[in-house]
Amino acid sequence: MDLSIYIGGKKLVNPVGVASGTFGYGSEYEKLVDFTGLGALYTKTVTLKSRSGNKCPRIIETPSGMLNSIGLANVGVDRFISEKLPLLEQAGCALIPNIAGFTEYEYAAILKRLEASHLPWGYEINISCPNVSHGGFTFGTNPAMVEHLTAKLRRITEKPLIIKLTPNVTDIRGIAQAAENGGADAVSCINTLVGMVIDTKTKKPVLGNITGGLSGPAIRPVGVASVYRVKRAVTIPVIGLGGIMTADDAIQYFLAGASAIQIGTGNFVDPGIPQKVLAGIKDYCEHEGMKTIGDFHQFIE
Amino acid sequence: MKQIQAKVTGNNQIAKDYYKLVFSWEPPPDTGPGDSYPDFPNPQPGQFITIRVSETTVPLLRRPFAFSGYNAETGEASIIYLKRGKGTEILAGKCPGEYIDIIGPLGNYLKKPENKQKPVLVAGGIGLGPLLYFSSMLDQWQIPHLFIFGARTARYVPDMNSLKNVAICTDDGSKGFAGTVADFLNNFEEKELEHTMLYCCGPLPMLKACHGFATEYDLECYVVMEQIMACGVGACMGCTIKLKKPQGYARVCTEGPVFKSRDIAWT
Numbered sequence: 001m002d003l004s005i006y007i008g009g010k011k012l013v014n015p016v017g018v019a020s021g022t023f024g025y026g027s028e029y030e031k032l033v034d035f036t037g038l039g040a041l042y043t044k045t046v047t048l049k050s051r052s053g054n055k056c057p058r059i060i061e062t063p064s065g066m067l068n069s070i071g072l073a074n075v076g077v078d079r080f081i082s083e084k085l086p087l088l089e090q091a092g093c094a095l096i097p098n099i100a101g102f103t104e105y106e107y108a109a110i111l112k113r114l115e116a117s118h119l120p121w122g123y124e125i126n127i128s129c130p131n132v133s134h135g136g137f138t139f140g141t142n143p144a145m146v147e148h149l150t151a152k153l154r155r156i157t158e159k160p161l162i163i164k165l166t167p168n169v170t171d172i173r174g175i176a177q178a179a180e181n182g183g184a185d186a187v188s189c190i191n192t193l194v195g196m197v198i199d200t201k202t203k204k205p206v207l208g209n210i211t212g213g214l215s216g217p218a219i220r221p222v223g224v225a226s227v228y229r230v231k232r233a234v235t236i237p238v239i240g241l242g243g244i245m246t247a248d249d250a251i252q253y254f255l256a257g258a259s260a261i262q263i264g265t266g267n268f269v270d271p272g273i274p275q276k277v278l279a280g281i282k283d284y285c286e287h288e289g290m291k292t293i294g295d296f297h298q299f300i301e
Numbered sequence: 302m303k304q305i306q307a308k309v310t311g312n313n314q315i316a317k318d319y320y321k322l323v324f325s326w327e328p329p330p331d332t333g334p335g336d337s338y339p340d341f342p343n344p345q346p347g348q349f350i351t352i353r354v355s356e357t358t359v360p361l362l363r364r365p366f367a368f369s370g371y372n373a374e375t376g377e378a379s380i381i382y383l384k385r386g387k388g389t390e391i392l393a394g395k396c397p398g399e400y401i402d403i404i405g406p407l408g409n410y411l412k413k414p415e416n417k418q419k420p421v422l423v424a425g426g427i428g429l430g431p432l433l434y435f436s437s438m439l440d441q442w443q444i445p446h447l448f449i450f451g452a453r454t455a456r457y458v459p460d461m462n463s464l465k466n467v468a469i470c471t472d473d474g475s476k477g478f479a480g481t482v483a484d485f486l487n488n489f490e491e492k493e494l495e496h497t498m499l500y501c502c503g504p505l506p507m508l509k510a511c512h513g514f515a516t517e518y519d520l521e522c523y524v525v526m527e528q529i530m531a532c533g534v535g536a537c538m539g540c541t542i543k544l545k546k547p548q549g550y551a552r553v554c555t556e557g558p559v560f561k562s563r564d565i566a567w568t
Contacts, residue, residue: 024536031302032404032534044536052549059531059539064358066531073538073550217358245358268362268531270353270402271304 001285003278005039005259005293007237008160008185010122012094012260014039015293016250016278019241019264020098020124020164021045021070025084026091032271036092037278042262043084045098045126048106050076055208060197065216065243066265067195069209072100077110085119094121098164104149111156122160125153125184128168128191140166140191143178150182162239165189165230167219172226173233180234188239188262189226193219216265217243224256228300231257245273247280254281254296302407302534303342306400310377312393315459316452319427320393321369323379324401342406344368344378346435347525347559350405351533352392360388363404365530367502367558369430370437381430381459407533408558411435411500411523413442418498418521420446423482423511425503426457431525431558432502436464451482451507483510494518501525501562512562522562528553543568 003014017040023029026041035041053073060067075084080097088095097120101107107125114120127140127149139145146163153161163179165172167190176187192213197206205211223242231238240258244250245266253261266273290296311323344350351363366380384393395401411431414420420439424432429450439446448467452458455476461467469477470485478485482503497518501511502525515522528540535555543566544551551557 022532022537024532024534028532028534028536032304044538053538053541056541056543056550057529058541059529059537061360061362061529064361066362068531068537068539070538073541216361265361265531268533268537271404271534 001282001290002292003281003285005237007162007239007260008122010160012039012121014278015254015258015260016040016274016281017042017094017096017239017260017262018267018274019262020126021068022264022267025080025087026095027084027087029267029271034275037275038093039260039278040094040096040121040262041088041091042096042098042124043080043088044074045072045100046074046077046080046110047072047100047102048077048110050074050079057206057208058212060206060212062195062197062214062216063218065214065218066268067197067207067212067214068192069207069212071209077113081113081117085117089119095119096122096124096160096162098124098126100126104152107149108152108156111153115157115159120159122162122185123153123157124162124164124188125150126164126191128164128166140175141169143174146175147178147182150179150184154183160185162186162188164191165226166191167222167226168194173229176230176234176238180236184236186237186239186259187230187234188241189230190219190223190242193222215242217245217249219243220249220252224252227253227258228256231297244277245269247277247284250277250281251284251296254293255299257297257300259293302404304402304404307403309395309397309399309401311379311397312395314393315381317456318384319381319457319459320384320389321379321381322366322392322395323377324403325375325377327376343373344371344406345410346438347410347431348406348408349431349533349558350380350403350407351530353402354388354391360386360391362531363533364388364392365407365527365533365554367431367434367525368406369433371434381427381433383427404533408554409556411525411559413438414444414498417496419496420444420498420500422446422448423451423486423499423501423503423507424449425451425482425501425507426453428501428503428507428525428527429459430502432500433464435500440465449482449485451485451503452476481510482507483514486511486514491518494520499523499562508562509567512565512567515562524560524562524565526553526558526560526565530554542566
């Protein structure tokens, strides 16, 4: 059995990653998790300038899920490179910074600065955060803009370039194709779905930002369906995420066509989930006679 | 900070809807020899744990609870919680001998007061837990202090006989002083307040009132804050509150839960 996968010609030792925004800059979980078991660590989204984030409250639990409106709170790319990335030098897994800009120029400027560091394995481009106005969200819903942005970033880096897609569109396949046409090496799907909770006592939205992004097991079927549809629209690898808590959840994504997966909200529930999921995938492969992740893709047309 | 399976050694109702869960670091029997938790750091007052109350997805997120006590000799720690939703309902059903998935100790803590300082602990409702633990530490340090506890009504007042100097306030006057803890504080004479330091934990309106009182008499005031949390370890940036100093947002789980009341941007 060989669970390694390739994205843009570069190898990930296993297909299990931790999703951006759910694992901080890594160091927060250092005392709880052995990173060497992870295939990839997607860091919290980094922007050109630091951001303090949205008004509080920023999170609320929902049935089998949670809403967040963090608003890309982060230290900004310069401090990310000088303070956060070096902490991960010994992490022993692929480091994939997740980046977001408010203009094409910003995306490019962040990527150029990160290119000066040897530490990133590749990049995940957030064109799909639902919690910032005038942000990547507009990029992520417009195929022409996605293709243009991807092509621009493609010219800056030879490292793997992964475009993270939003489900908050009419047809996610068109966006995925635009990313591929622009030169992306893979797409991740899905980011959170826009949601809202209202407090009936105060008659006001619970979140300070009014709406937030829904994640957790509640969105898993949406993620699996998105991977299934996107896989059949592009030739590049698809990275599946949305509500994965167990190996069985991850295996559904692989069967739908994913080459890799990410654990997101599950990290909050139990930081040990990525390791448990990886162990469970191995057991399943052994039991079902699967030799590679590609073997999963033959069962559903 | 560590993630462990802690053994429940007690889980009893102490007042209406209030429960005390006692647990130890003892590992489950199937973890094998030598696999104990000797290096689990001693929790400090103000620090908290998060508990995954069930393996199901409703409730989903871990729930944060402040330590209400710790016995270094027996290795037993406790939390006090209010049964008010699905998560705490499940927690109330845990029996001695069961194991719970905990991460902790988390957050900063209440520090030992300096000489001369006269601590006054002000707890409202479920804010009782961390201040009970702090009170026991003050006793160990032989620092006399007043403990003020406020509740809606007598049914919400647990047995407080272990406290040496306690004032109980109930909103409806069914036990102790009739009125809020803020009303009680306002009965102090200014000269009595010299060197007084306030340590407060409770509902937001109570904390605001304590902060207002501290400001009026220029007292040092520490508050133990509460906020909805997702990760509890500083990664998600979800549990923030707004600060005046340093200006911006601070994570209750990491920069807190203990803050100087004057640093908070009260709204």
